[in-house]
Amino acid sequence: MAQILDWPDRDWMDGEPRPGVEDRCAQLHAETAIALQIALATGGFRPGRYTRSERWAVDWTRQEG
Secondary structure (H helix, E strand, O other): OOOOOOOOHHHEEOOEEOOOHHHHHHHHHHHHHHHHHHHHHHOOOOOOEEEOOOOOOOOOEEEOO
16 A cells, blocks of 8 residues: 555665554555445545444435535
8 A cells, every 4th residue: 555655665664664654554444445435325536525324324425515
């Protein structure tokens, strides 16, 4: 993931991630999963604020305004 995002070499030491890099990757992975859920629920990729009816629901809707 870091290679695809072209993260700087300073984030690595002897081929291993420095402290915090794995946490950044995990956070990005979680955010990507949410973005995919939203795209599938709404049928597209549009910037904005999205909400759902309950914490674990997948009925994402874009909030206008």
